[in-house]
Amino acid sequence: MNKIALITGATSGIGEATTIVLAKLGYNTIITGRREERLIKLKATLENEYSIKTLHLCFDIRNQEETLNAINSIPAEWQNIDILINNAGLASGTEKMDDVRWDKWQQMIDTNITGLLFLSKEIIKFMVKNQSGHIINISSIAGINVYEGGSVYCATKHAVNAITQGMRIDLLKHNIKVTSIAPGMVETEFSLVRFGGDQQKADDVYKGVTPLSAQDIAETIEFVVTRPAHVNINDILIMPTQQANAYYTNRG
Template sequence: MNAFITGTTAGFGKAIALRLAKLGYNVIITGRRKERLDSLAETLRNEFSVKVLPLCFDIRDKEACRQAVESLPAEWQKIDILVNNAGLASGSAPFNEFDIEDWDKMVDTNVKGLLYISRYITPLMVAAKSGHIINLSSIAGREVYPSGNVYCATKHAVNAITQGMRIDMLKHNIKVSSISPGAAETEFSLVRFHGDQTKADAVYQGLTPLNAEDIADAVEYIVTRPAHVNINDIFITPARQANTYVYNRTDE
């Protein structure tokens, strides 16, 4: 069985790749940072004795996405699981003050990148009459929070795309799921705040946030259900988070 996972050089994507390899999947791993990608590939092969195909490209580049999928060797062309994990937040500011380049980066990655990869891979699943797509969304896809405007909009779009996929892929025996995490400590906030570690750390102050392994657990649960079961969405938050902006923080 083959799994295709985007954004595997850190965080959720790396943990998901490790988990699916542990479950026995051969994995296609993608990302922009070649050294990290190659290092992960070596780990996956050595620890789990699975086949690994690393593909280094930027999912914001439509042509690169097309070439990556069309270049797949025959043994990799049956994709059993597609995990659309690559995504980011870039910037945090009121709507009227937001940097438009940050908006572009989020729309191009979170929405268009997901669409490009999915559009090129779904025909392979349709031809095989089977497959499972898992989109990484967010609780921000359900509820907007202050200064989150376009990031939240991109995750609302992911939810709508997921629902549309589920309807259109149903007749082809293809399952479509999503995972909607709350506060999770990965590179997410560091990227959002453009490398400002102090701001990134403040996001999780007084909390025990989710981590990448929690999301890998959710992926494992989704893919190990019986054939007649589909998990539409897993909505998961830290115990001290009620919604996108209400937290019970402690000083401990």
């Protein structure tokens, strides 16, 4: 019987790449996101190319009612979730503390912290019942270093790191693994979203650098989930070779 993985933010980037990697490993997948047309397309690809079953749930993780309704709609045969990938997240803008709009702060807090917590709480119920599971939270170098113009985004990713550590302690008695993966520069839709769709600004982020790809992170997740039952990878910080931390980058 195939194991089951639930991936948030599966419509692009790290989430989509991770979903495909897990499908190749034989996991049936529950894919979530806000763009239903992309979920439907990904579902067809997964089922046709990898012969696994896929359930798609379209909702906005910032909306607790939508999230709860989606989780409550999961059929009984899909509830034995083995892996939860908390990938959904975003940055909005690079304004400084004295020049930022509250709605951008709220969007980041509601997605990166509140959404992660609320969805995790519901999925943890299934894992506790089974006394097994693995939660992988996608954090960021921003959860380790704070940089100019990123104070609230960095705060949300620092929160993800703290939440991950707390989860690991609280869920230890239930045999549930908890992992944090913190990437540096990854070229996905991340910067395009951060800059409100400005492609030039998004491209400038990676100018002179060979960044990580979504596939790099997906393959890292593959390593983590394929460790033996007695092994948990607590934390991974993964960077492009040309990036030392949030401050220092060698732009060749």
